[in-house]
Amino acid sequence: MRRSFTSVGVLAAVAVVLGGCSVGDGDGEEDSATGTASSLEEDYQKTVEKVLPSIVQITTEEDLGSGIVYDDSGHIVTNAHVVGEAKEFEVTPAAGGDTVKASLVASYPPNDLAVIKLEKSLDLPVAKFADSADTAVGDMVLAMGNPLGLSGSVSQGIVSATGRTVKEPRSKTAPEGATIPDMIQTTAAINPGNSGGALVNLSNEVVGIPTLAATDPDSGDSAAPGIGFAIPSSAVTRLADQIIKDGEVTDSGRAALNIEARNVVSSSLKPEGVGVVAVKKGGAAAKGGVEVDDVIVQIDDTAITTVSSLNEFLAGKAPGDKVKITVDRGGSEEKLTVTLGEL
Numbered sequence: 001m002r003r004s005f006t007s008v009g010v011l012a013a014v015a016v017v018l019g020g021c022s023v024g025d026g027d028g029e030e031d032s033a034t035g036t037a038s039s040l041e042e043d044y045q046k047t048v049e050k051v052l053p054s055i056v057q058i059t060t061e062e063d064l065g066s067g068i069v070y071d072d073s074g075h076i077v078t079n080a081h082v083v084g085e086a087k088e089f090e091v092t093p094a095a096g097g098d099t100v101k102a103s104l105v106a107s108y109p110p111n112d113l114a115v116i117k118l119e120k121s122l123d124l125p126v127a128k129f130a131d132s133a134d135t136a137v138g139d140m141v142l143a144m145g146n147p148l149g150l151s152g153s154v155s156q157g158i159v160s161a162t163g164r165t166v167k168e169p170r171s172k173t174a175p176e177g178a179t180i181p182d183m184i185q186t187t188a189a190i191n192p193g194n195s196g197g198a199l200v201n202l203s204n205e206v207v208g209i210p211t212l213a214a215t216d217p218d219s220g221d222s223a224a225p226g227i228g229f230a231i232p233s234s235a236v237t238r239l240a241d242q243i244i245k246d247g248e249v250t251d252s253g254r255a256a257l258n259i260e261a262r263n264v265v266s267s268s269l270k271p272e273g274v275g276v277v278a279v280k281k282g283g284a285a286a287k288g289g290v291e292v293d294d295v296i297v298q299i300d301d302t303a304i305t306t307v308s309s310l311n312e313f314l315a316g317k318a319p320g321d322k323v324k325i326t327v328d329r330g331g332s333e334e335k336l337t338v339t340l341g342e343l
Contacts, residue, residue: 040140043202047142048154050204054127055094055197057146058102058116060086066145066197067091067116068127068206070240074118077240078196079211079231080107080178081171083114091116093124094145094152094197106243109174110254110343111235112211115243127198130205132232135159135184143188143210143228145197157188157226159207165315166212166229167308179311181254183229184208190228199230207233255317256343257290258283263306264295271305273297273328288338290327298326314340 054069058078065082069075076091083089083104092099100118107114139159147153164183170176186199190213199208208230215224242249260278265271273295279286290296296304300323304310317323319342327334 044142044156047200047202047204048144051127051142051198051200051206052144052152052154053093053095054125055144055146055152056122056124057092057094057149057151058082058196059090059092060084062086064146064149064193065195066094066193066210068196068198068209069122069124070115070126071244072126073244074102074121075105075240075244076102076116076118077209077236078114078116079209080109080112080114080173081168081211082196083107083116085172089116091118091122092151093122096151097122106248107173108239108243108249108252109171109178110252111180111231111239111249112168112174112178113209113231113236113239113243115240128205129233129237130201130203130207132184132207132234135162135201135207135232137161139207140202141186141188141207142200142202143186143190143194143197143230144200145194145210147189147191147193149193153194155189157186159184160187160226161185162232164229165312167312168212176307176311179308179315180211180229180231181315182232182235183211184232186210186228186230187226188228189225190230205233206236209233209236252343253318254343255314255319255321255340256283257285257310257314257338258341259285259290261296261307261310274304274307274310276327284338284341288325289334289336290325290338291329294327294329294334296325296327299323314343 056067058065058067067076067078070077087104089102091102102116102118105115143155165181166183168178190210194210198206201207210230212229214227258280261274264273264275276294321340325336
């Protein structure tokens with residue numbers, strides 16, 4: 001069944017109540033089950049107590065989202081689609097407190113990540129980020145944010161998959177829609193307003209930033225329960241550190257052809273490939289012989305019909321990888337070998 005995904009900009013509180021089931025037969029099993037449930041409930045409560053004070057609500061003129069206190073210099077990490085085109089923000093602790101102004105440091109739409117900086121300190125604890133390579137399917141996680149404007153909300157679930165490549169909807173900052181690799185899939189409820197918040201393990205560490213909720217177009221684009229996605233923490237820290245240090249992402253670690261492109265369609269409006277509008281001098285495509293007006297129709301064994309399909313292919317590659325590109329050049333098919341550059 002076909003699935004699509006929806007960016008989420010605002011998240012609310014979902015009370016997590018874990019009750020023990022009575023499975024005892026008089027020999028102590030019931031007490032054991034109840035004790036296990038109580039212990040897990042205490043773990044949840046400790047994690048919320050430890051991490052929620054590091055979560056903030058970010059408000060712009062057009063949207064509402066979440067963010068995470070990244071360092072003691074006032075930097076907050078969030079999603080690029082939360083900040084949108086805004087440069088100034090109001091930030092309020094999710095657990096309650098004063099509102100302060102913040103300004104944009106930089107936004108990186110290809111990975112839907114942004115960093116803003118507070119004008120004055122809120123005296124909030126800095127969140128601890130995990131190595132997301134250690135995150136495994138089945139890990140229990142909590143999503144914290146401000147869904148639907150309900151500050152300091154928490155939902156519970158597990159990591160249901162890792163390494164997903166997910167396509168976001170189009171936005172003003174990402175006209176083709178960002179294609180993000182290595183996403184964490186979770187059953188924790190992700191709702192509008194949760195974007196930019198924290199997906200947290202029970203060791204009180206941020207393992208990802210909740211970003212997308214799945215929708216089912218066969219059901220009128222209604223939410224698909226239990227399917228949400230988060231940017232892995234290791235990608236967050238790697239990119240945020242660059243933004244804070246240099247004001248921009250200088251090493252994305254993502255593959256690119258270094259071209260400007262557009263969709264090419266037939267007279268019947270059927271997608272037929274990716275037209276090359278411009279080729280960056282000295283870039284990967286230029287070095288591989290790609291020319292302006294070429295139409296890319298295949299890379300390796302993958303058919304390329306749209307810019308989105310090209311981005312999805314590149315999301316699974318790394319700078320330096322060699323690929324075979326098939327182009328339509330004035331009605332003739334040309335096969336080129338290209339060493340991919342960096343986005």
